[in-house]
Amino acid sequence: QQQVKQSPQSLIVQKGGISIINCAYENTAFDYFPWYQQFPGKGPALLIAIRPDVSEKKEGRFTISFNKSAKQFSLHIMDSQPGDSATYFCAASIEPGGATNKLIFGTGTLLAVQP
Amino acid sequence: ETGVTQSPTHLIKTRGQQVTLRCSSQSGHNTVSWYQQALGQGPQFIFQYYREEENGRGNFPPRFSGLQFPNYSSELNVNALELDDSALYLCASSLWSAGGETQYFGPGTRLLVL
Numbered sequence: 001q002q003q004v005k006q007s008p009q010s011l012i013v014q015k016g017g018i019s020i021i022n023c024a025y026e027n028t029a030f031d032y033f034p035w036y037q038q039f040p041g042k043g044p045a046l047l048i049a050i051r052p053d054v055s056e057k058k059e060g061r062f063t064i065s066f067n068k069s070a071k072q073f074s075l076h077i078m079d080s081q082p083g084d085s086a087t088y089f090c091a092a093s094i095e096p097g098g099a100t101n102k103l104i105f106g107t108g109t110l111l112a113v114q115p
Numbered sequence: 116e117t118g119v120t121q122s123p124t125h126l127i128k129t130r131g132q133q134v135t136l137r138c139s140s141q142s143g144h145n146t147v148s149w150y151q152q153a154l155g156q157g158p159q160f161i162f163q164y165y166r167e168e169e170n171g172r173g174n175f176p177p178r179f180s181g182l183q184f185p186n187y188s189s190e191l192n193v194n195a196l197e198l199d200d201s202a203l204y205l206c207a208s209s210l211w212s213a214g215g216e217t218q219y220f221g222p223g224t225r226l227l228v229l
Contacts, residue, residue, distance in 0.1 A: 006157075034217070043205050043220035044158065045117070089157050101209070101216055102148065102171055105157030 004092050006106025013113050019077040021109045023090035026071065030092040034103070035064065035075045038087045047088075048075070080113045087111070117141065119208050119221035127227045133194045136224045140187040140208030146170070147189045148218060149181060152203040164189060193226075201228045 005024045013019045023033075031052055036044035050057045050064040050073065057064045063076040077084055090106040118141040128134050140147050146165045150158035160173035164183035178194040187208070193200055203225050207218035 036220075041222070043117070043119075043121075043207075043222045045220065046217055049217070091157075101146075101218075102160040102163060102173065103150075103158070103207075103218060104160070107157050108155070 004090060004104050004106045006090050006109060008109060009107070010110040011112070013080045013111065015080065015082060015113055015115050017080050017113075019080045019084070019111055019113070020074060021088055021090070021111075022072065022074045023092075023106050024070075024072045025092050025104075027092070027094075028071070029094050030104075032093045032101075033064070033066065033073050034091050034093075035062075036089045036091060036105075038089065038108075044089060077111075080111075082113045082115050085111055085113050117208075117219035117221065119206065119219050121204075121206055121221040121224050123224060124222070125225045125227075127229065128196050129229050130196055130198060132196050132228075133192065134196060134226065136191045136193075136204050136206075136226070138189045138191070138206030138208075138221055140189065140206075141219060142187060144187060144208035144210050144219075146209045146216065147183055147187075148207045148209070149189075149191045150205040150207065150220075151175070151200075152205055152223070154202070158205055161191070196228045198228050201226060 034049035035047045038044045061078045066073045091103040120139045148163040149161040152158040162172040167183045183189040203223040205223045207220045209216040209218045
C-alpha cells in the first residue's frame with residue numbers, strides 16, 4: 001500500500017514533442033505528490049508538486065495532472081528540449097502533523113530528448 | 116543549487132567496516148531525511164530527524180543510525196558494511212511546518228563496498 005508505480009521505465013521524445021510520465025498509488029492517505037528531476041551524478045531536484053485539492057498544476061513547460069478517483073497522476077513536459085534529458089521520479093507523502101513526512105518514490109523514468 | 120551539501124562525494128570501504136556520511140542542511144531547516152538510492156532505482160527512505168530526534172524510520176536495520184546537530188548538520192552512520200550497502204546516499208533538508216514541507220536534496224555520497 002506504500003508503493004508508487006511509475007511508467008514508462010524509459011522514454012525517447014523528439015525535440016519539441018510532449019513527454020508524458022505516469023504514476024499510480026494505493027495509499028489514499030497520501031496528500032502531497034512531487035516530481036523530481038535527477039541528472040547523472042546529482043541529487044534529485046524538485047520540479048513541481050501538487051496536492052489533491054486541485055486536478056492540474058502548471059509551471060512553465062511542466063504540468064501535473066491529478067486524478068484522485070483513479071489514484072493516478074502524471075507529468076507532462078511540453079516542447080521537450082535536449083536539456084530535459086534526465087531521470088524523472090514521482091513521489092508521494094503524507095503531510096506532516098501526524099506521520100513522518102517520508103517521500104515514497106517511484107522507480108524513475110529515463111527521458112532522452114533527441115535533437 | 117539547494118544549499119544542501121554532503122561529504123565526502125565518493126567513498127570506498129570494505130565489507131565489515133563502518134562509515135560516517137555527513138550532511139549540511141539549509142540554514143533554518145529543522146528536519147533532515149536520509150535516503151538510499153541503489154543504481155537504477157528510486158531513493159528509499161532510511162530515517163528522518165526533527166529537532167535532533169529520530170522522527171520515523173524506513174525498513175532499514177539498526178546498523179543504520181544517525182545524528183542531527185543544532186548547527187543544521189547531520190550524520191548517517193552505517194556499521195558492519197555489507198556489499199548491498201553500495202549506493203548513493205542522499206540527505207534532504209526541509210522546514211517542518213503546518214503547511215507541509217519541500218525536501219531539498221544534496222548531491223549525495225556515492226558509497227562502494229568491496
